[in-house]
Amino acid sequence: MREEAALYPRLSTAAPGVRTGTAASRAGLPLGALLLALTLSLPFWAELSTQQFAVEFLYTLALAEMWNLLAGYGGMVSIGQQLFVGLGGYTLVVLALKLGVHPLLALLVAAPVAALVAATVSVLLFRLQGPQLAVGTWVMAEVFRLLLANASAVGGGSGVSLTRAVMGIPDQAREVASVWLACLLGFGAVAAVYALLRSRFGLALTAIRDSEAASEAVGVPVHRVKFWVYVLSAAGCGLVGAMVYLTRLRISPDAAFSVDWSATMIFIVIIGGIGTIEGPIVGSIVYFALRELLADRGAVYLVVLGALAILVMLRARQGLWGWAVARFDVHLFPVRRRLVGPPPPPPEAPK
Numbered sequence: 001m002r003e004e005a006a007l008y009p010r011l012s013t014a015a016p017g018v019r020t021g022t023a024a025s026r027a028g029l030p031l032g033a034l035l036l037a038l039t040l041s042l043p044f045w046a047e048l049s050t051q052q053f054a055v056e057f058l059y060t061l062a063l064a065e066m067w068n069l070l071a072g073y074g075g076m077v078s079i080g081q082q083l084f085v086g087l088g089g090y091t092l093v094v095l096a097l098k099l100g101v102h103p104l105l106a107l108l109v110a111a112p113v114a115a116l117v118a119a120t121v122s123v124l125l126f127r128l129q130g131p132q133l134a135v136g137t138w139v140m141a142e143v144f145r146l147l148l149a150n151a152s153a154v155g156g157g158s159g160v161s162l163t164r165a166v167m168g169i170p171d172q173a174r175e176v177a178s179v180w181l182a183c184l185l186g187f188g189a190v191a192a193v194y195a196l197l198r199s200r201f202g203l204a205l206t207a208i209r210d211s212e213a214a215s216e217a218v219g220v221p222v223h224r225v226k227f228w229v230y231v232l233s234a235a236g237c238g239l240v241g242a243m244v245y246l247t248r249l250r251i252s253p254d255a256a257f258s259v260d261w262s263a264t265m266i267f268i269v270i271i272g273g274i275g276t277i278e279g280p281i282v283g284s285i286v287y288f289a290l291r292e293l294l295a296d297r298g299a300v301y302l303v304v305l306g307a308l309a310i311l312v313m314l315r316a317r318q319g320l321w322g323w324a325v326a327r328f329d330v331h332l333f334p335v336r337r338r339l340v341g342p343p344p345p346p347p348e349a350p351k
Contacts (some may be wrong), residue, residue: 007113017090020267022330022331022334024330024331024332025331025333025334027331029340030288032187036187039058039183039277040179040180040183042054043172043176048081048175051175051178051179052247053288054179054182055178055179055182055247055274057186057284057288058182058183058185058186058187059182059185059243059244060264060287060288061186061189061190061266061281061284062083062084062186062188062189062236062239062240063236063237063240063261063265064236064268064269064283064284065189065190065193065236065277065280065282066081066189066232066233066236066240066265067081067233067262067265067266067280068193068269068274068275068277068279069193069196069229069232069233069236070113070229070230070233071269071274072113072209072269072275072279073205073206073208073209073275074205074208074209074225074230075208075209075212075310076133076226076229076230077130077131077133078133078134078137078262079134079135079138079259079262079263079266080134080136080137080138080139080140080141080262081135081137081141081234081237081261082141082256082257082258082260082261082262083117083121083137083140083141083144083234084114084118084233084234084235084237084238084241085237085238085241085244085256085257086112086141086148086241086253086256087110087113087117087238088114088238088239088241088242088244089110089241089244089245089249089256090108090154090256091106091109091110091114091242091243092106092107092110092162092241092242092245092246092251093154093155093251094154095109096162096165096166097160097162097164097165098154101214103165103166103169103246104177106242107181107242107243107246107340108239110237110238110239110241110242111238111239111332111337112235112238113238114234114235114238114239114241115231115232115234115235117140117234118233118234118235119227122227122230122231124136124140125137125140126223126226126227126230138259138262141257141259142257144257145175145253145254145256145267146253147251148253148256150253155251155252157252157253159250159251159252159253159254159255160250160251160252161249161250162245162246162248162249162250162251162314163250166246166249171339178243178246178247181243181246182243185239185240185243189236190277190281190333192236193277194277194335196232197277201225201228202335204221204225205225205229206221206335208220208225208226209275241256241333267283267287267305267309268280268283268284268286268287269319270283270309270319271283271286271287271308271309271319271320272284272286272319272320272321273310273319273320273321273325274318274320274321274322275318275322276318276322276333277332277335278321278331278332278333279320279322279335280320282319282320282321283319283320285347286308286320287305290304290305290308321342
């Protein structure tokens with residue numbers, strides 16, 4: 001018995017269980033907390049240009065996480081998420097500019113408004129599949145763009161300024177609020193998606209991503225799960241849209257409902273790694289790094305972005321983070337359950 005205990009010491013101490021954390025995730029938690037604290041403190045020591053860059057990075061990251069949740073996990077490729085970005089911005093216009101609601105309260109209302117519209121248009125869009133759904137989402141966004149371009153009450157095609165809506169807020173307070181709201185959106189989107197994927201709903205969503213037919217066969221309510229993913233993603237994009245135009249202080253239908261919003265989301269997620277929480281983070285870093293390095297070179301910037309996207313799709317179809325996971329098995333936000341426990345018992349000695 002003592003010899004067996006010496007050979008198999010874990011038999012008496014290890015207990016079977018489910019593990020989700022990894023060494024990388026445990027090390028990444030204090031790093032994430034440090035980054036959050038550093039970003040929250042930006043208004044007190046950083047230049048205004050640095051603050052604006054951080055705000056743009058964080059709300060773009062939030063948009064990418066929303067699109068990744070929709071397409072990477074829900075399996076619904078959309079090129080019309082600008083619909084909800086624009087709706088968020090125009091919700092801010094109606095409430096803050098026309099009705100006199102405080103801009104921060106109007107910003108919070110943008111999320112349920114976008115969610116309500118998503119629930120309504122899903123009745124039509126969910127009749128489509130695959131490429132038809134992708135085109136349908138873009139057409140729906142164009143319909144709303146044309147409606148608002150012809151609505152003189154909100155500025156029509158030329159748009160409207162939001163400066164009057166924030167006149168009662170001091171500039172310094174607005175700058176601090178912008179950074180803190182962007183932190184809430186960027187860090188909050190990552191945390192919310194991670195918590196969602198760790199829940200029972202996340203298990204159903206992951207199962208649908210792996211095999212929709214098999215999921216439905218074992219009782220997963222595929223249509224209902226996809227509906228809620230679409231609504232949640234729309235709510236997140238609507239909140240970001242209100243945040244964007246609260247900082248820009250001017251909105252127009254062509255800018256708010258521009259397909260460039262969806263193009264940016266898709267590029268970031270494809271480059272970073274679709275179907276992973278870390279992918280949009282990596283993709284956002286690459287996107288903004290290239291933009292800062294090549295923005296002054298005109299068309300070269302777009303050529304490099306396109307060439308990089310083609311290269312990644314050909315050489316690393318799971319994106320840069322997917323390549324890193326396959327090579328180094330590193331997981332900052334692990335959502336898979338791993339069964340751990342004692343090793344199998346030793347073979348019986350021959351009699």
